[in-house]
Amino acid sequence: MEVCSVPPAPLRHCMPSFEETMLPHLPNAYNLARWLLRNEQDAEDSVQEAYLRAYKAFGQFRGGDGRAWLLTILRNVCYSRMRKNKKMNLQEEFDESVHSTTADAPEPAGPLQGEVSSELLREALSALPEKMSEMIVLHDLEGLAYREIADVVGIPIGTVMSRLARARGHLHRELLGRLAKEAPHGL
Amino acid sequence: MDCKETRHWLVAHLDGELDLVHDAEVSAHLQTCAACAEAARQQSALRALVREKLPSFAPPPHLATRIRAQLREEKTSARPRWSWWPAWNMAGVLTGLCLAVMVGFEWGGQRARTAQFGDEIVSTHLRAVLADHMLDVVSSDRHTVKPWLAGKLDFSPPVADLAADGYPLLGARVERLAGQTTAALVYQRRKHFITVFIWPAATALPFTDAHRLGYEMRAWRQADMNFIATSDIPGSELDDFIARLRTAVAQ
Numbered sequence: 001m002e003v004c005s006v007p008p009a010p011l012r013h014c015m016p017s018f019e020e021t022m023l024p025h026l027p028n029a030y031n032l033a034r035w036l037l038r039n040e041q042d043a044e045d046s047v048q049e050a051y052l053r054a055y056k057a058f059g060q061f062r063g064g065d066g067r068a069w070l071l072t073i074l075r076n077v078c079y080s081r082m083r084k085n086k087k088m089n090l091q092e093e094f095d096e097s098v099h100s101t102t103a104d105a106p107e108p109a110g111p112l113q114g115e116v117s118s119e120l121l122r123e124a125l126s127a128l129p130e131k132m133s134e135m136i137v138l139h140d141l142e143g144l145a146y147r148e149i150a151d152v153v154g155i156p157i158g159t160v161m162s163r164l165a166r167a168r169g170h171l172h173r174e175l176l177g178r179l180a181k182e183a184p185h186g187l
Numbered sequence: 188m189d190c191k192e193t194r195h196w197l198v199a200h201l202d203g204e205l206d207l208v209h210d211a212e213v214s215a216h217l218q219t220c221a222a223c224a225e226a227a228r229q230q231s232a233l234r235a236l237v238r239e240k241l242p243s244f245a246p247p248p249h250l251a252t253r254i255r256a257q258l259r260e261e262k263t264s265a266r267p268r269w270s271w272w273p274a275w276n277m278a279g280v281l282t283g284l285c286l287a288v289m290v291g292f293e294w295g296g297q298r299a300r301t302a303q304f305g306d307e308i309v310s311t312h313l314r315a316v317l318a319d320h321m322l323d324v325v326s327s328d329r330h331t332v333k334p335w336l337a338g339k340l341d342f343s344p345p346v347a348d349l350a351a352d353g354y355p356l357l358g359a360r361v362e363r364l365a366g367q368t369t370a371a372l373v374y375q376r377r378k379h380f381i382t383v384f385i386w387p388a389a390t391a392l393p394f395t396d397a398h399r400l401g402y403e404m405r406a407w408r409q410a411d412m413n414f415i416a417t418s419d420i421p422g423s424e425l426d427d428f429i430a431r432l433r434t435a436v437a438q
Contacts, residue, residue, distance in 0.1 A: 019258065023251065030246035044250055051254045055261060111229055118240045125241065139202070140237045146204045165198035172233050 018058045022051065025067045028142050029074050035137045036078040036130050046081055050074035068148045075134070075152055082130065112172070114179050124174035132167040139164055188212040193223045201231055304365055309402045311362055312382045312417050315371075322358035322373055332359045336370045344370040344385040345410060347435035354381065354428050364415075374428070381418040381428060388413050398422065405429055409436055 029050060033043040050073045054061075061069055125133050138144045138152065146164075150157045188196075188209075193216045199205040200213040217224045324335040329346040337343045339361045348356040354374045362371040362384065369386040388411045397404045403422045406415045407429070416432070418425050 019255070023254070026246055026251055026254070027243070030250065031243045034244035040247070043244070044247070044253075047246070047250065048254055048257060052257060052261065055258055112232065112236070116236055116240065118242050121236065121241050125237075136237060136241075140234065141241060141243055146199070146202070161199045161204070162195075164202075165195075168198065168230060168233055171237070172229070175233075 018055050021061075021066045022054055022058075022070050025070050028067055029070055031141060032071055032134070032137055033074060033078050035125075035133060035141075036075070037081065038126065042081060042085075046077045047074065050077045053077065065148060067142075068144065068151050071138075071142075071144075072152045072154075110176065112175055112179065114182075116175060116179070120175070120178055120182070124171055124178055127174050128167060128170050132163070132170055135160070135164045135167040136171065188216045190216070190220060190223055193217070193220070194226065197223070197227055197230060201227065201234060305397045305404060307365060308384065308404055308415055308417050309400055311364060311371075311384075312380075312402065313400075315360070315362075315373075315382070323360040325358040327356050327358075329356065332356065332372070335359065336361070340368060340370060342387045342412075344372070344412060345436045346372060347432060349374060349428070349431050349435060352428075352431045354431065376418070376420050376424065376428065379418055379420045381416060381420065381425070383432065384415045384417075385412050387411065407433070409433055 026047070029047050030043060033046045033050075034040065037043050037046060050070065054070055054073050057073070125136060128136075134153070135149065138149045139146075144152065146157050146160045149160045149164075153160070155163070193213055196205055196209055196213050200210055205213065217227055323339075324332055326332050326335075327348060327350060329348050333343065333346040336346070336359055346356070346359070350356065354376055357373045357375050357380070359370060359372045362369050364384055364386070367386045369384045372383040372385065374381040374383065388408050396406060402417050402419050403425045404415060404417045405425060406413070408414070414432075416425060416429055418428075420428075
């Protein structure tokens with residue numbers, strides 16, 4: 001994106017306005033917040049707060065990917081809120097070194113049999129720790145590249161890869177478990 | 188590339204995020220290893236499932252409205268603050284600048300006045316010496332000098348004879364100094380003269396010790412009087428004289 005880096009006041013019009021740059025990313029922002037916080041009210045409040053923070057910090061935005069920039073701010077807002085809500089008690093202990101890269105990457109216990117509904121998929125993803133589920137949300141729903149995820153989450157690109165692999169493994173097992181429970185009723 | 192490495196890179200391979208060299212190696216391994224190929228199929232299926240069926244949460248319609256309204260509010264409330272801020276800032280800077288100039292002026296003025304005063308003292312002393320008009324009353328007797336001065340001045344300066352200390356009193360005159368009428372007592376030290384200017388301490392003593400044109404100057408306050416002594420004798424000797432004079436005045 002071609003943007004004047006630090007325009008003097010009279011030239012400000014050559015820079016796209018904050019709303020032009022950032023409001024198109026509202027669906028992405030809301031989706032991430034909703035997945036992280038798992039309820040609508042918190043998601044709305046966080047998105048609103050993130051937009052306000054982004055607006056105040058817009059002077060530091062150097063152009064480039066407005067979406068990644070906004071999501072970075074939003075993610076920080078969401079995690080602060082989670083910490084405040086004490087929802088992080090279990091996930092806080094999630095440790096990259098303990099859950100080492102590939103050694104214990106959960107091997108899928110078998111192919112997914114049967115129809116997987118959207119509802120089931122959503123439940124399964126919701127069961128993952130936020131730091132896992134956000135990988136899948138950012139990559140598969142929002143379509144962010146590894147590089148962009150690394151920027152948003154603030155981790156090395158290699159960690160993005162291994163964490164995403166683990167997240168998919170977890171999701172696979174969650175789905176298998178849910179399908180197995182559903183199967184007797186379904187039949 | 189072995190199975191372990193292949194599994195490590197598999198997710199990046201499926202996401203198309205792997206560099207060409209590794210990507211080709213992973214592809215080659217998947218051609219020959221059934222187990223890894225199966226893992227790739229499962230992961231690929233899951234990835235497709237997520238992309239196809241995982242729902243995105245759409246923001247409620249009122250959220251965009253709320254954010255726009257909030258930004259508008261922020262803009263209007265922020266504008267005065269931001270436009271006033273530099274003004275206050277500027278006011279602060281200007282106030283600071285004014286203060287600095289005033290202090291500097293006062294300090295510089297003080298220095299200038301002190302220097303000027305010093306010049307005046309020396310030139311007064313010198314003029315008297317050169318014009319051979321040192322004394323209006325010639326007497327080493329303080330009981331003569333003191334009444335004479337009291338008759339000329341509206342104050343009575345302390346007069347001490349220090350002949351016993353090697354500084355005989357020669358006499359006195361009345362001298363205008365920096366707008367003050369002062370008593371000028373003249374003492375002798377060998378071939379040199381010491382002039383002591385005395386006036387009431389009601390006015391400030393705008394002077395500190397200095398030396399100028401080979402003359403030493405000392406200023407002090409004592410007995411509600413301002414004293415300034417000047418002479419071309421060495422500073423240490425002048426200090427000795429002053430110490431003795433102060434002792435005599437104190438008695």
